[in-house]
Amino acid sequence: MKTFTVWNHKGGVGKTSLTSLLSLYLSETSRKVLMIDLDSQESLTSGFLEENETRKTVYDWLIGKAKIKDCIEEVNSNLSILSGSLLVSKIQNSVNQSVIRRDLKT
Ligand SMILES: Nc1ncnc2c1ncn2[C@@H]1O[C@H](COP(=O)(O)OP(=O)(O)OP(=O)(O)O)[C@@H](O)[C@H]1O
Numbered sequence: 001m002k003t004f005t006v007w008n009h010k011g012g013v014g015k016t017s018l019t020s021l022l023s024l025y026l027s028e029t030s031r032k033v034l035m036i037d038l039d040s041q042e043s044l045t046s047g048f049l050e051e052n053e054t055r056k057t058v059y060d061w062l063i064g065k066a067k068i069k070d071c072i073e074e075v076n077s078n079l080s081i082l083s084g085s086l087l088v089s090k091i092q093n094s095v096n097q098s099v100i101r102r103d104l105k106t
């Protein structure tokens, strides 16, 4: 498994565009891709999924309220997304790294 992180403090520099296009390219060339939207703006998620206020999100996983597999939505057979949430802004300085390491096997 390869993990790519697209991160930059600066706004509007193409983070979401790069993540979308790279994920689409990899999935269309037969790689299985899981996108993880950790930005509380949820732009990556809204680019791939209809709005749904009852959906389980990356926030539910990070606070231990849901299992990771229950928070993943399939976009197509090679592409899935762990959807973002505005609520991530509440916990961004206190994310439990051990949950991430355990569930993503990094
Ligand atoms: N390579 C590019 N060339 C020209 N315009 C681009 C390119 N990549 C992205 N853009 C445009 O720049 C704008 C910002 O892109 P994007 O939303 O991907 O940035 P971002 O870093 O995710 O922003 P934010 O900090 O708000 O999340 C969008 O209007 C997008 O269409």
Ligand SMILES: [Mg+2]
Pocket: 015, 016, 017, 039, 041, 043, 044
């Ligand atoms: Mg963005």
